[in-house]
Amino acid sequence: MSYDLDDTIAAVASAAGGGARGVVRVSGPQTATLLAQCFHPSELVARELQHITKPSRIHGAMQVSATGDGSTLRVPGFLLLWPGTHSYTRQPSAEFHTLGSAPLLAAVVETLGCHGIRVASPGEFTLRAFAAGRIDLTQAEGVLGVIDAQGREHLDAALDQVAGGLSRPLHQLREDLLSLLAELEAGLDFVEEDIEFISRESLKSRLAAARAVVAATQRQLGQRDQRNEAPRIVLSGAPNAGKSSLFNALLQRFGDGIGTDSIVSPKPGATRDYVVGRISLDGLDCELVDTAGVEEGEQLGVAKAAQETSGIQRRTADVRLICIETTEWRSHAEIDAEIVVLTKSDLRGETFAATPEITAGAIPCSSLTGAGLNLLAARIRDEIGRREGALAQFGAVAATSARCQGSLRRASESLSAAAVLVDGGSDELLAAEIRHCLDAVGEIVGAICADDVLDRVFGQFCIGK
Template sequence: MYIDDTITAIATAPGEAGIGIVRISGEKALDIADRIFQSNKGKKLSQMPVRRMTYGYIVNPDTGEKIDEVLIYYTKGPYTYTKEDVVEVNCHGGIIPVKKILELILRSGARAAEPGEFTKRAFLNGRIDLAQAEAVMDLISAKTDKGFDVALDQLDGALSKKVGGIRQKLLDMLAHIEVSIDFSEEDVDEVTLEYLVHKSIEVEKDIDNLLKTADAGKILREGLNTVIVGKPNVGKSSLLNALLRESRAIVTEIPGTTRDVIEEHLNIRGIPLKIIDTAGIRETEDIVEKIGVEKSKEFFNKADLIIFMLDISTELTKEDLQIMELLQKKKALILVNKIDLPQRVDLKEIKELIEDKKIIKISLVEEKGLEAVEEAIEELVYRGEIKAKDRLLVTNVRHKNSLERALKSIREGVEAINRKMPLDFVEVDVKNTWEALGEISGDTVAEDIIDHIFKNFCIGK
């Protein structure tokens, strides 16, 4: 795709730093650089070897004033990130140097790049597909090593290759269908139907396997929204401190010490958690504590994971039973704390009240059970269907939606084949599946969706 204008932006984060980078991309990149750059020997950038860093100065061509001492290089397309001619100016970091150089470049014929426009050009010029472009931002925003590894694999094309393989199977199916429709008088229908049944089930399984990774992938990308709940003085703040390995929350023996929510981010076995220590959920006349309890209930309803804490040394209360009732439809772990004290709670009773929830006995005073808590969180995220070491995960909600539509279409196709409906009907379902999967790579995605995706990028990327 031919793009005739030249764009520029600051490629480094704002603020004081050792180095600032201003990037130029487009057919006028070298001409603009020649206008504003002089080497220490008075040469222009076009007189220097390509891809070699050159020392010199950015100079205002109208006044001859030196703007900054820089290192600069030029790379000719298509061997660049955008597949266009690219110039990068490495100047002193800080707000003033990069701003002055950017303003000079804009006055020399470039326009300010829109958010994500460098990556958008890489996509439009065929260097990367849309899934790889989205992986760029996932790399930048990765919260854990695991999330970074998954994003790096997607940038390398792992998801695109997998989806591309499924789309090729669908193209083969469409070819068989076309032959059968065009030569319906020939005796090929039975062979084609048997082939289509086999391939449709194979495609359905491939798509379903990718979808099974979506929940874990979303968590790696956005974090697991986790809320610690329980009655006052059960050990919620102590658990938060133990997981953080620091004293972040105030811990006392006085019930109701935590009157507001405390939010922290942490990494448990490569899984990013946004963990919230809530005020105890109980009836109270204290106005401030009452506000905290209401906030606790609000976070409870929005949570991806609930960690419900019980005190094994005290009998179950009305508050405990109320929370247990709310937990029935939530993903939750039950932590029974203070096992170092005499037991006054029957664990069998808890199991009967809360079905299908993992119960873990811990002692925060003696630091027992924390490893089991971390293991349980890992198991809940990966659900036994995905191994923690797997790096091909669907991390993007847009990709998940496309896969869900593709799965729906191929299942309708399987149903049409089994009902021996005309091949024209099957063709529609197979083509819909192919197009839905094409949205992931950008082959069949609408232009407005492309624009929306890149608007969420950083300026300069």
């Protein structure tokens, strides 16, 4: 995809759907001049739009085409105008605020198009901010992380990345390596002179410091190398423990209508494959997975395949629920799961469910009466939040992790090779390894970036961002 940064672009920047307010964003060198052709101030403005020199808020109306017969409609609102480079894109920019009607906003964008302002590509506003040096590539991905955040923890991590929490040490690393390379190459230029621009000890210590930064960043990104998907909640337990009934009850109460009911039968082993449904817990979309009952002893054929599949689902779960029939519960039992659910609690009555010393942290539930389902949903949501909070403290969005792991590995390998060459290799080879590391770090922050990488990063954005 080619990007013409000299075009003036526009797009709807507010959320999809109706609302009290909608926003159309404009950016480009001719922003004020082109807007002056269709936006009419309702108040006395000392200067025409193209001659305003400081950020301004101007009330007025946009003249848009109402029908195909050439008639026009005045759309009331106000214009926020940034005439200079103190904007997100470092270009003259504006936002037209009006009623949040999707057809109305589309008509505004169409009218702007008739006056020479083209529709922006996905992520093009953020791309311009990147191209202007306002943000680097990891910060741009942080913007996408803010948009896609599914909870406070993800939002905090993305905001930290936008603020430079990930890229700041990498920019400092590049500066340090550039200085190191300059000193090393100065020595190469004066190799016949008895001048030492940098000592071997200094080389070792500075390369060790660089390796420490790369290793820390690898750990940081590794902790966030998670699927950008809904958390998976996996039900497990013995055959006929009530897993499938609980699955269906949760799907009925919290489901989105997408998924298949699990087979319920009084005969153990009715579920042979895993079944997936989607539920929403306090606004967080999750995948709920029912698996075949865990059976002891050697299994053959279909039964063996079912056990292997169930094992895979349990190992890849974000939250594991083990279902134990209430009548089989022993509070001293050691359970390898985040949450223990005591199914069929209606068989023991309300007194059992309300006795903490008996349940010992397990959650009694009845798929028949629905008792305990809300408490279980809250516990699952808390467990996901706790887990996500532990991951989010490392401050990098998943898209950055996926893109940067290869570059970090190359940077680490180059620094390791350089450390070996300090004692027993030529300075020309040492300088080459440092350049390879600089290239790899430059790929991460966007100092060196191919068009296909930009397409992948900014193509994930919605139009208007």
